[in-house]
Amino acid sequence: MAQAKKTIPASQIEFQSPEYVNKMYYLASHYGKYQTLLDSVKGNSEGQLVFKKSQKYVEGIYMLVTPDKKIELEFMMDANQKFSIQVTNPTDKTVAISNSILNQDFNAFNSFFKTKMEGIKALEKKLADKKTKQDSAIVIQDLKKIQSEINLYKNNYIQANPENTLALLFRMSQPIDNFLNKSAEEKLATKTDSIAYLKKHFFDGINFKDNRLLRNPFLENRITTYFNTFVPVTPEAVTAEINQVLNQTDLPNGDVFKYLSLHFVDLYAEPKIMGMDRVFINIYNTYFKNKEYPWLQLKQKEFFKFKVASIKDNLVGDKGRNLFMLTQDQKRIDLYDIKAKYTIVAFWDPTCGHCATEIPKMHQLYETEWKQKGVVVFAINNNTNEMVKWKEFIEKEKLSDWTNVYPAPVVTGNYTKEDVDFQTLYNVRQTPVIYLLDQDKKIIAKKVGPENYTKILEQLEKKK
Structure with missing residues (x-):
């Protein structure tokens, strides 16, 4: 007699803690600046939670969420997605990780970062008490040293693991001045050259077709920093840069294009700076007018229709219509x-x-x-x-x-x-x-x- 084959899940993530006994917990992920619940499971009598899925999740930062919707643990969804995390000390959330090098690396960095942040806070408190510029300068140098150590940690990891998801997160969270680590013979002559260099290399190592970009909280901040730092605040300049970003995404139906196109629409439909609503019209005309996307909801289409009608005839710089x-x-x-x-x-x-x-x-x-x-x-x-x-x-x-x-x-x-x-x-x-x-x-x-x-x-x- 034929036996039915047992289905092997593509993703199986396990958590264990005495606190999880008979309690409902949730699996959540980042989606840009948002956090979304993906699955739920009830802990067994041994405090074990097992999340199974027939398809793999997109790699990135995920969260185990408590019954009252608070983040219990943050962890990395790796490529294999067959790992377990045991909470060995519920008080300070000390964990033991099995079968996931990526999560071991993530945990090691978090421990390192926590120690460095404690040092930074102590120095900041010390700086507040300093009375002279000379004394303050010494503390400031110590602060810069710790920040350099953090950047060096990230850079070394990126060089050793260029394709892995944690390296991507480090790239996404790099400060602007981290791009100035050029050799002496490559130092740029003028401030204008330096700014041009920073702008050109700001998204180095970031592929806008990569869905992992959305499974962390850094994308929107990185985009915002780029536009605020390098892009002149004119409709023409902003539109050109938006086009450059969106044309590198997985358009027309990929998650990154969907997220970023709606992000820019939302940003410029009601802009904080007068006249920048022209950017909304430009985005609409290029990416949404006379186009259909399976992911675009009816309420979003209606919103576009309303906004276009409301502002297309009263854009700053255009001739006002007769009354x-x-x-x-x-x-x-x-x-x-x-x-x-x-x-x-x-x-x-x-x-x-x-x-x-x-x-x-x-x-x-x-x-x-x-x-x-x-x-x-x-x-x-x-x-x-x-x-x-x-x-x-x-x-x-x-x-x-x-x-x-x-x-x-x-x-x-x-x-x-x-x-x-x-x-x-x-x-x-x-x-x-x-x-x-x-x-x-x-x-x-x-x-x-x-x-x-x-x-x-x-x-x-x-x-x-």
Whole structure:
């Protein structure tokens, strides 16, 4: 009679400790900056946890997680994935590792690093007590010595084990100045040369097609350090560097491309620096427009659609779209009819509490600063249901020297529905929303506080 073959798991990881008896524990991994639960198992009567899987995990840093979701142990998922870790001292988490050289190396480094960090903390405390620069300099040298010892440990390990996962993690966590370990005859002549060298070699030994990059917490920090240190903060420069990174990944359906493309989208859909939302549009047009990915969820597609519609027509540097308005006495006036050196377009609501504070502040700045610089204020009532309050507010705050308008209910001419949807064209989701345009109606600045527009105008005037 034929016997069914016993299935041998591709991955079998065992943990043992008296603390694990009859308790549920979880296997977790890093996924970029996130941590995700992968599996669960209940400890047997001997305190043994056995995680089995028919396919191997991606190599990297993994975690054993307690029933209350706290990290019990960190360990390395190696290539073989048939190892055991026994906790020999639950108090200080001393472990005995069987059948995994990589985890033995990882454990040895953690012990070494812990000792060095204790030395660093002691020296930092000592440094705080020093009264003279000379005494401080001695302590600082000792701190640099310990850091050099840590870097030397990592470098020696990388040279001895260039392809293994721990070596990859060491590369990912290297400080920038670690790339300056060049021989005397290769020293770079100028600071510019040094920066160019650092930039060129910053990702040495890092393959963006390697899924192991996501199974540690270092990738995002490394990417961020690169962009913050070496890349000019302009949409053109940032876009070019993003393209260079993404084109080295496992696109179109690999994990690294998926993670990094969404990382950059998230970063520039709501950027901290004005004008950098153009990067989002550039990423979308290159990697997502008219493309389908099996991993892209419907809610992400809807988000892209919404964000593109919200910002594609109001990018800093582009010409603002025309606005079709009526004055208080119902005469047609469009934004493009305004002839001025600068135009401030302000969308506001007479029932908005924030507007009640900001609009008078804007008017004071207009009277004292803006008017002399050639500014015309094109102030738009965003709430046509409150026309009486709108007119009362204009009279109360003496805003008659502005061009006060409201949206025309009917716009005659060869225009589409999109052409007259000012709330989408100028991304008016709340009020007040303020834009600064030049004489050609090109957008100079947007969505910052009134005082910032004063500073921007001063800078523009100094350039002339």
